[in-house]
Amino acid sequence: MARSGPKLTRIARTLGVSAATVSNALSGKGRVSAELAEKIRVTAAELGYVPSLAGRALRTGRTAVLGLVLPDIANPLFPQIAQAIELAASSAGYGVLIADSRGDVATQTKAIERLIDRDVDGMVIVPRRGTRIADVGCPVAVIDTPSTPGNTVAADHWGGGRQIAEHLKALGHRRVLVIGNNPASNVQNDRIGGIRSTFGDGAFVEILWIESLEREEGKGCPLGLAAKVAEGFTAFACVSDLHALRALTELQRAGINVPEKASVTGFDDLIWSPVVTPALTTARMDMTRIAAIAVEALVKAIGERDPADAGIGAPVTAENAEVPMQLVVRQSSAAPPATQFQPAQTIANAGAAASARNTAPEGEHQP
Template sequence: MASLKQIASDLGVSTATVSNALSGKGRVSEELAEKIRDHASRLGYRPSSAARALKTGQSGILGLVMPDLTNPLFPRIAQNLSIAAEARGLGILIADSRGDAARQDEALAQLVGRGVDGIIIVPRLGTAPPQMDVPMVVINTASDPRNTVAADHRGGGRQLGAHLGELGHRNVVLLGGNRASEVQQDRMRGMTEGLGPEAHTCAVWGEEGMSALPGLVAEGATCVMATSDLLALGAHSHLSRAGLSVPGDVSLTGFDDLPLATAMHPELTTIAQDVEAIADQALDVLTLRIAGRPDPAPVSAIPMRLVLRQSTWPPRRRDLSVTLSSHHSETDPTGAK
């Protein structure tokens, strides 16, 4: 089994330097620390948690609180955080608040009670996690005053809006899941900015908003911009049931670039988060806080990437009321609604 001594010998540094690099303590340059972590990972080095606890008074275990592990985005974030922690010789205990504010507070208290050295939290929408007795990092959005690490949700929305503006869309529906979500609000702000002042936007929310989509398209909307890929999937179903095609009758975009985006037909134009960079930055800040060292210089929100697929197209000018009327007649011979 690999040891600190072997890693130090291989790289020509002291065991103290290796120990400091893996624990985030001491004065080790980021370049050297990364080199040490990479070599330790290749050798399969795993520190003894018992030895660490005796020597440092720390468990080498971090807590992670996620808002809803049934959402495919959050297991992906958790996996990248776990990989980043392992590269630093740390383990992670994961708790799921299941969208409940009280359960979120309870999970935080339980993790502290189990002796974690620090906590990473992706808070439930509309909540502000309480201060805890251990260092904590918040992954949310830049508009949250307690946020530590964030993807550039507003910038991502701006990229999508600019793309649709260039295609000629001027009447656009913004579809959100919950008004209380700061992330979704930031994404919508960016979408509106990207579309430009000439565009007319209408924001709708939740299941009621999805049900309204066919009517809004009949009234002239040429694109639906959803604040997540999951919402885009639901929107696609509502539009299809109304006899509307994507992108023939209406363009559609999502957000997050989940695997389902390429399983949809047509494949979904969306925005991808750099989840790996988010995880690395969160771990960098948390390990510094655990070591009692100052945070690194503030880093701007992590950029997102526009992923162009087949669900967006220039708007087509035609009367869709005939399409919807014909579809209702086919599905209900009596004409009843």
Template sequence: MKTTIYDVAKQAGVSIATVSKVISGKGKISKKRREQILKIMEELNYQPSMIASALVGKKTYTIGLLIPDISNPFFAEIARAIEDQAHQSGYSIIICSTDNKDERVERYISLLEQKSVDGIIIGTGVENIEILRRLETRSIPFVMISRESTALAVDTVVSDDYIGGILAAQHLAELGHRRFAILSENLKVSSSRERIRGFKQGLSDMNIPFDDKNIVICDYRVEEGRRCAYELLQYTEKPTAIFCCNDLLAIGAIQAAKQLGIKVPDALSIVGFDDTILASVTDPPLTTIAQPIDRMGKQAFNLLIDNLMNSESVKQRIVLRPELIIRQSTQHAKR
């Protein structure tokens, strides 16, 4: 038979209200008595009902996390950083993969509401701004990570994608490259737009022209990077350098070059973005723009907790600076 709060109260010789205060962390209870009750809860294997707590307006200590795809190493690492921070604070995370589709975002938000989560961290593209407006209307705290909304004042944590694009352009230009191409995710994703804008600005600052016809839009997967790079590398005036808006596309580009017998970096330099675990183990190891993934996850979680503690707090936009990590997928252009 499942242990109830009544069993815990009886065993501890206290009222149900006292046990409830221990669970919620509120009320004036001595440290000794609190520890005694917690020990009895452990001995009886008592698990407080999160849903029951929600029905009486208490926290459930659960948070929803919406990301495009848990199999994408960048978002897997973001999820782990958030989960680690949540664990230290006594929270659990419900992770939902949306494929950047609004209908899935709406369905998962509805599910998370039913689960009575305390708040939501959104790391997925949301095209329909009304989805976010409805969260505000329902007073569900949320924070965006690696994504932005220009239409709403929202707590946000991002890497400076624009600066990241500039760093990639400067590195390749300083290596003597002049024929460039870009592999990017859907331009509806704010991070991709900013990375491209930064890359073009970096070249412009060095008086190097760039033709927008060399921007190729793909899905974010390795196979898409491979397919698009394969086409690019068969141009008569093929690029000597490709900037990829994430590491998965960059790995796909390396694979396409190998299929065509083009050596990386001897005949083609490739720069990725994110610096996930894959960047250091691919062949050759990938030069990439490193996002501070761990810090981003922790900052997003802490912003959400601040929001839960004070719903009137001023919305913040935290921008963390990325850095260029040079490995073996780039070298000086051959004359």
């Protein structure tokens, strides 16, 4: 839409100078005397001049637009991510174009193509389940997990798992059921890895994959957690608040009080986590920071890139690829009920009890 606003030449005419000078003054590129430059800036401001992105794009080959690709847009994390990326991008002068792929790989490819056709300067991709990103022909920032090759920046999911585990361990849990959705997800695997490695040999950790369960029992089937409690599990560490919610309601429904009889933890601090009863203990990503790093890396790559080439679009890299997660302790986790097997056995391997003391009380930031 052609705005009404004044054009470059209008400012030029107003001041009796050439359009080129105005452009130079505003961009600080050419040679313009300080006073004139100032005068130009002032009149540009009071005339409410806004450059035409289209004109600039045509000339420079830069659209100042980034694409945001979220293969799994139904993901409840979407709001957080979109918000963070939009903030980072807009404060760097970029717009954000969304691309949806409805979870489907073919659709995703199409969506990415549409972004390319729209001449985005770069894209931020949050891949689903470790999908490899084909070369797209423009700078790409990948937000997945630090352990994924080609990852630009991500939360330290492993560390998040560690924090959750240390918290549960410190509370005294020794039989833990980890609930994940899909073993193909790098994010989930890292979180689980962090949990398992922290518990080590002094505890019993089992994994339940929801997707394989549902393949047999149907979508939304019960997870059978009451039985697990009967087996002696005292804590359910879920790789997402969505699963934590599912676990929590199923346990409650079965008359198993959380956290008295069993603890439940999640990941991501999704919208409902603070308001359910009991509020969920979870680990939160610093999305703002992640987005800032991703966008910064992207912008840098765009700046260094020759606008003419349609060169290879290898994922860009950033300094700090690993952003710590933050443990948020709420009411869904507590000490296990007085139980069958106690210290003696476990105290052996538990220097962890001390280190676990570091575990954040409500809202501490990790270094």
